[in-house]
Amino acid sequence: MDLHLDHLSLVYPDGDTTLTAVDDVTLTVPAGTTTALLGPSGAGKSSLLAVAAGLTRPTTGHVAFGEEVVLTPTTGRAEATRLRLDRIGIVFQSPQLLASLTALEQLELHAHLRGRRPASVRGEAMSLLDAVGLADQAHRRPAHLSGGQRQRVAIARALVGRPDVLLVDEPTSALDHERGTQVVELITRLARDLDAATLLVSHDASTLGSVDAVAHLVDGGLEGARAAV
Amino acid sequence: MFVALRDLRHARGRFALISTVVLLVAVLVTFLSSLTAGLARASVSALTDLPADRLAFGMAAPGDKPDLTSSRVTQDQWQAWSRVPGVGDAQPLGIATTRATSQGDHGTTVAVTAFGVEAGSDLAPGGGPADGQVVVTRRAADALSVAAGGALAVDGAELTVTRVVADDAQLSHTPVVWVSLADWQQVGARGGGEAPLATVVALTTTGRADEASADGAIGTTTVTTSAARSAVSSFTAENLSLTTMQAFLVAISALVVGAFFTVWTISRQGDVAVLKALGASTGYLLRDALGQAALILVGAVAVGAGLAAAAGSALAAVLPMVVSPATTLAPAALLVVLGLVGAAAAVARITRTDPHAALAAR
DSSP states (O other): OOEEEEEEEEEEEETTEEEEEEEEEEEEEOTTOEEEEEOOTTSSHHHHHHHHTTSSOOSEEEEEETTEEEEOTTOOHHHHHHHHHHHEEEEOSSOOOOTTSOHHHHHHHHHHHTTSOGGGGHHHHHHHHHHTTOGGGTTOOGGGSOHHHHHHHHHHHHHTTOOSEEEEEOTTTTSOHHHHHHHHHHHHHHHHHHTOEEEEEESOGGGOTTOSEEEEEETTEEOSSOEEO | OHHHHHHHHHTHHHHHHHHHHHHHHHHHHHHHHHHHHHHHHHHHHHHHTSSOSEEEEOOSSTTOOOOTTTOOBOHHHHHHHHTSTTEEEEEEEEEEEEEEEEOSTTOOEEEEEEEEEOTTOTTSTTSOOOTTEEEEEHHHHHHHTOOTTOEEEETTEEEEEEEEESOOOEETTEEEEEEEHHHHHHHTOOSSSSOOSBSEEEEEESSOOOHHHHHHHHTOEEEETTGGGGGSHHHHHHHHHHHHHHHHHHHHHHHHHHHHHHHHHHHTHHHHHHHHHHTOOHHHHHHHHHHHHHHHHHHHHHHHHHHHHHHHHHTTTTSOOOOSHHHHHHHHHHHHHHHHHHHHHHHGGGGGOOGGGGGSOO
């Protein structure tokens, strides 16, 4: 299912004036592809991601999955939360794993949040851990995993339940170039395998060789047309 | 409880610490509760267990607070009460704290409360004794080393023990002995003015007696036998002190639990933001956090209350302890409920956690 960002704007009050974090962004990410959102620090990349995830309400515009409008300026918090649970996977800048849960439990948590028995997704969770090369680390807690392993667990966690959309925020910021490239390749491959429309925020173009398209964000707005890599 | 249970396992040191604190408070509160009930029993059981539902006090001035020490009722007042509509039975009851001394070479003197009742009165277990006789409780008999048929001097009056009863009636922490009303006149009817018949009139009401009007006409102050506890001056002070201690302990417990979960919730704000960003509802997170608090509270309080009940039962022979559901389960339930209130106030900040914070690196 394609991800459509349609004339999205996000304006914050800033003292007596306002600050435009996202400025009339229109962007489509086809299902099964990965689009990287590049831009300097403060360009509004993470703000746009937050709007696409329903973590922040847009000031204008809307987000649609396929033909279905799912997020608008009037979408309620509970509705957005449910949307994230059911249809959006998020990979954060740092892995943000829960310290008390093993790698497998990080993935099983998704089923629990949906009111299902954690064991009901154990097969899928193990497959995903296998896909990110961590099947043998399934019962380890984050403290016993390396930084790269934690990030890969976070990627697997975002894909439990086969979300329609995968949103990834600076996944390589704490990794060296080689590992960063591998992580982006992993995300691109899994997004294709799982047919998820993936929007990946990054500030490092050198790791983006595997993505399907790149969009440049400057001062909250898209610069020029999307470019195929 | 998916995350809560795993947090409990993962941070077992911190949770063991708060569980121990709650457990110790539960031990203290439950033990105090049993002790308070035991002391209350030793202080007023002879009054509250009377086979009567009201006591009419004869105070110096109408409206004075009932007080056993200064109350005196006359023959006229007793007879007037027996004629009040709605009063099924009115019996004079003399009450006086005095000394009893057993006879023999090794005579023992013990403080007792002498209840003066009419011969055959049901205010004494098995019926009131005749003149020259005394009925004693097992506690008094053991303290005085006397048995039925033995002799006892109550405030100098030589009496014969006719019965030793199992009833553990006590007043102001002294065992009760029952004597005839005539003997009580010798033993306890002190004070000037008109010679009192007794201390109070014990009433058994059968219908809606107009007590206020009767009190006004007769010159007495009538209260229920339960309310008559406050007429024992030591009871009020003793009970208030112990109850205040319990109240403070329960409040402290709630505050400690609240403080712990405030710190705990603040320390996991990042996790809460991530969980919200992943799609956890605020309701789910609150249930998870409160479930965790409930597990700790119920577990620690149950163990603490159980330990206190066991200790109370073991010490019942040397301490005035009453171990019952009321003295064990009631304070335990109060600790759990108020602890949950404290925890709820602490975890309420979960509702204010912004999932947007999950996007920040940490």
